[in-house]
Amino acid sequence: MKKSVKSLLAAAGLVVCMCAGCGQETIPAAATAMAADRTQEVFPVAGEAAIQWNVPTAKVENIEGEAKEGQGQAGSSMTPLKDTLRVAVTGDPYKAILEAAVPYLQERGYGLEVVLCDDYSTPNTMVAAGEADVNFFQHSAYLERFNTQMGTNLVMVDRLYYEPMGLYTISAATGEGAAVPAAGTEILVPDNATGITRALFLLKELGWITLMWDADMTAVWEDVESNPHDLVFTPMEESQIPAALQEGKIGFFHRSYTVLDGIAADCRLIAEEKEASYMIPQLTYILVTAEGKEEDPGIRILSEILSSPEIREFVQMKYGNALQLFEQ
Numbered sequence: 652m653k654k655s656v657k658s659l660l661a662a663a664g665l666v667v668c669m670c671a672g673c674g675q676e677t678i679p680a681a682a683t684a685m686a687a688d689r690t691q692e693v694f695p696v697a698g699e700a701a702i703q704w705n706v707p708t709a710k711v712e713n714i715e716g717e718a719k720e721g722q723g724q725a726g727s728s729m730t731p732l733k734d735t736l737r738v739a740v741t742g743d744p745y746k747a748i749l750e751a752a753v754p755y756l757q758e759r760g761y762g763l764e765v766v767l768c769d770d771y772s773t774p775n776t777m778v779a780a781g782e783a784d785v786n787f788f789q790h791s792a793y794l795e796r797f798n799t800q801m802g803t804n805l806v807m808v809d810r811l812y813y814e815p816m817g818l819y820t821i822s823a824a825t826g827e828g829a830a831v832p833a834a835g836t837e838i839l840v841p842d843n844a845t846g847i848t849r850a851l852f853l854l855k856e857l858g859w860i861t862l863m864w865d866a867d868m869t870a871v872w873e874d875v876e877s878n879p880h881d882l883v884f885t886p887m888e889e890s891q892i893p894a895a896l897q898e899g900k901i902g903f904f905h906r907s908y909t910v911l912d913g914i915a916a917d918c919r920l921i922a923e924e925k926e927a928s929y930m931i932p933q934l935t936y937i938l939v940t941a942e943g944k945e946e947d948p949g950i951r952i953l954s955e956i957l958s959s960p961e962i963r964e965f966v967q968m969k970y971g972n973a974l975q976l977f978e979q
Contacts, residue, residue, distance in 0.1 A: 732761060740774065742890065752957060790933060791937055806941070832901065836883070839892045963976050
């Protein structure tokens with residue numbers, strides 16, 4: 652695979668590479684065989700559907716990290732850089748957390764290059780192809796599915812942060828424990844397998860649907876036993892769901908979007924509870940790299956910094972309880 656990003660990193664600072672045009676479309680299951688050209692990979696997401704993606708051309712921007720107390724110009728450091736770590740993400744909160752980590756990485760002798768991708772396949776493919784050292788955007792349940800479907804050997808470095816998901820609406824009947832929905836209510840759900848599964852279990856908790864007795868974290872539409880309210884499910888890119896909420900519609904997305912999109916807390920119908928979920932380890936955001944690179948010094952340092960008290964404090968101030976550090 653050709654290099655899609657050309658580094659413009661100087662001696663210090665953060666480089667952000669904007670991956671544009673990773674178009675998503677639903678294609679028949681018959682088309683899910685791997686194409687010979689790796690720029691036309693296919694990753695099935697649920698049931699009869701799959702997402703097709705293309706490796707994009709990247710636009711590079713220089714962004715400096717914020718100065719720590721005692722430093723001069725923002726992002727500057729007296730420590731010579733040993734290396735530059737390239738990290739693939741899908742946007743915030745991952746990008747914001749990495750930006751906050753820049754000064755601490757520089758103190759340890761590492762620069763940072765962030766590649767922004769607009770789909771959930773490209774970050775993994777970049778790591779598998781050696782175009783990124785690590786990625787930070789997914790949980791282990793998603794990684795396991797990706798490795799199985801794509802034949803990759805990506806591995807977890809560490810579990811970092813857990814982000815609850817919830818059902819939200821701007822309709823009049825809001826608040827936890829809202830009444831049953833009107834017949835034919837449209838539910839906007841993420842267009843990835845684990846997002847769909849989590850939505851189904853939360854709808855089951857509300858009593859709006861029932862699932863087959865053996866439904867687990869691989870549950871898809873076919874595992875819905877009954878849908879008495881004739882709910883209509885519309886899969887779409889998760890980042891687009893908050894803006895797509897209209898009267899009468901319900902959206903399922905991560906809690907951090909309520910911070911980013913200014914959605915009021917009383918718009919929440921129900922949210923996942925960390926204390927009640929035995930699936931938390933599988934749903935915690937992880938740092939991922941290629942097999943054999945787990946103990947790379949720079950990657951270990953990045954993992955250590957991302958779970959440090961300083962970054963934890965940053966996350967708490969910016970996202971409140973929308974993001975929670977995973978604790979063994």
